[in-house]
Amino acid sequence: MIKFENVTKIYPRMSSPAVDDLSFTVPTGEICTIVGPSGCGKTTAMKLVNRLIEPTDGNIYLSDERGETRNVLEMDPIVLRRSIGYVIQQIGLFPHRTILENIGTVPQMLGWGEARIRRRAGELVEMMNMPLEFLDRYPHELSGGQRQRIGVARGVAVDPPVMLMDEPFGAVDPINRNILQNEFLRLQQEIKKTILFVTHDIDEAIKMGDRICILNVGGKLEQFDSPANILAHPANEFVEDFVGADRALKRLNLIRVDEVMDAHPPLLQATQSVEQAVGLMGEQGLRFMYVIDADRTLKGYARLKDLQGQTGWVDEFMEPAATAILLGTNLKDALSEMLVVDYANVCVVDTQNRVRGLVNTEMIHEAVVESSAAADEVGEA
Numbered sequence: 121m122i123k124f125e126n127v128t129k130i131y132p133r134m135s136s137p138a139v140d141d142l143s144f145t146v147p148t149g150e151i152c153t154i155v156g157p158s159g160c161g162k163t164t165a166m167k168l169v170n171r172l173i174e175p176t177d178g179n180i181y182l183s184d185e186r187g188e189t190r191n192v193l194e195m196d197p198i199v200l201r202r203s204i205g206y207v208i209q210q211i212g213l214f215p216h217r218t219i220l221e222n223i224g225t226v227p228q229m230l231g232w233g234e235a236r237i238r239r240r241a242g243e244l245v246e247m248m249n250m251p252l253e254f255l256d257r258y259p260h261e262l263s264g265g266q267r268q269r270i271g272v273a274r275g276v277a278v279d280p281p282v283m284l285m286d287e288p289f290g291a292v293d294p295i296n297r298n299i300l301q302n303e304f305l306r307l308q309q310e311i312k313k314t315i316l317f318v319t320h321d322i323d324e325a326i327k328m329g330d331r332i333c334i335l336n337v338g339g340k341l342e343q344f345d346s347p348a349n350i351l352a353h354p355a356n357e358f359v360e361d362f363v364g365a366d367r368a369l370k371r372l373n374l375i376r377v378d379e380v381m382d383a384h385p386p387l388l389q390a391t392q393s394v395e396q397a398v399g400l401m402g403e404q405g406l407r408f409m410y411v412i413d414a415d416r417t418l419k420g421y422a423r424l425k426d427l428q429g430q431t432g433w434v435d436e437f438m439e440p441a442a443t444a445i446l447l448g449t450n451l452k453d454a455l456s457e458m459l460v461v462d463y464a465n466v467c468v469v470d471t472q473n474r475v476r477g478l479v480n481t482e483m484i485h486e487a488v489v490e491s492s493a494a495a496d497e498v499g500e501a
C-alpha cells in the first residue's frame with residue numbers, strides 16, 4: 121500500500137505549491153494512475169515517494185502484505201530507493217552500457233553475482249517478448265518500443281513490491297504504446313505490484329488504472345476514484361472537461377472481451393466432412409464458421425457458399441483466419457481491430473492461438489448499453 125497523507129510540496133522561491141495537500145491511498149497490488157495537464161505536479165508527487173524530492177508538509181507511508189507500515193521520511197533514502205522500482209520519464213537508459221548492464225544496475229548495487237544478474241536479465245527480456253541476444257546490445261541498437269520495454273524491465277529487476285512509473289510509454293508511437301500497455305497489464309496480473317503510474321493521457325489513465333488520481337494545476341486533487349466512477353460521475357466541471365465528451369465510448373476501455381464473449385460458440389473441426397459442416401451451418405443459420413483443429417487451435421474460417429455442393433474435408437475449402445483477438449483485450453481495442461478488418465464476428469484466442477470464444481459487434485454494443493445503465497443506477501443510489 122502507498123498512502124499519501126496531506127502531502128504538500130512548495131519548491132524554493134515558488135509562491136504556489138506544486139503538490140497541494142494531497143491525500144489518497146493505493147491498495148496493495150493495484151495500479152493507481154496519476155493524470156493531469158502538464159505541470160500539475162505528477163512527477164513531483166511521484167518523486168516524493170522515493171524521496172528524490174522532500175515534502176514541505178505531510179507524510180507518505182508504505183506498507184507490505186504483512187501490514188508493516190513505514191513512513192518514508194523515517195527511512196534511509198538509499199535503502200528506500202533500492203526497494204522501489206522506478207521507471208523514469210524519457211526512459212533514461214545509460215547509452216554506453218549494454219542492455220544487460222542497464223537492467224543489472226540495481227541488482228549490482230545490491231551485490232548480486234554476475235551469473236544471477238544475467239539469469240534475471242534474461243528472464244526479464246523474455247518476459248518482455250524480446251530475444252536473449254538483446255542483452256549484449258546497446259540502447260541505440262534497439263527501437264523506441266524496445267527501449268521502453270527495457271526501461272520497464274530495469275524497473276522490476278529486483279522484484280520490488282512498489283513501482284513508480286513516470287510516463288513509461290510516453291516515447292513511442294500510438295500503436296506500439298498500445299502493445300506495451302497490453303503487455304504490461306498482462307504482466308501485472310502475474311507480478312501484482314503496487315504501482316503509481318503517471319501519464320498525461322486520460323485514455324491511458326483509464327486503461328491502466330485500477331484507480332485514477334486526477335490532478336489540476338497547482339497539484340490540487342480533483343477526483344480520486346475508479347475509472348468507471350470517474351467516467352460515470354465526474355466530480356466537477358474540470359474532470360468532465362478533462363475526461364472528454366466521449367465518456368460513454370471510453371467505457372469500452374474498462375470491459376474485457378472475456379466478459380462479453382460467447383465462450384461456447386459453434387465451431388468446425390478441420391477434419392470434419394464438408395457435408396457435416398454444411399448440415400451444421402444450416403442448423404445454426406450461419407453463413408460462415410471458424411475452423412479449429414483437435415486442440416482448438418484456430419485454423420481459419422469456412423463460408424457456406426464455398427462448401428455447398430462439395431465433398432471432402434473442411435480444411436480443403438477454408439480460408440486462413442487473418443485476425444483473432446487475444447483474451448484480455450478491452451472492447452475498445454477489440455472493436456477497432458474488428459473495424460480495421462471489417463469483421464462483424466471474431467474469435468477470441470489465448471496466447472497459444474487456441475479458440476476460447478467468439479465476439480461480435482452486437483455483444484459489444486450490449487455491454488456498453490448495460491454498463492451505462494449500471495452507472496446510472498449507482499448515481500441514483
Ligand SMILES: Nc1ncnc2c1ncn2[C@@H]1O[C@H](COP(=O)(O)OP(=O)(O)O)[C@@H](O)[C@H]1O
Pocket residue numbers: 131132134138156157158159160161162163164165
Ligand atoms: N526543481 C524544481 N524547482 C522549481 N519548480 C519546479 C521544479 N520541478 C518542477 N517544478 C514546478 O512544479 C510544477 C509541477 O512540476 P512537475 O511535477 O514536473 O509536473 P508534471 O510532471 O505534472 O508535468 C511545475 O510548475 C514545475 O514548473
Ligand SMILES: [Mg+2]
Pocket residue numbers: 162163164209
Ligand atoms: Mg512530469
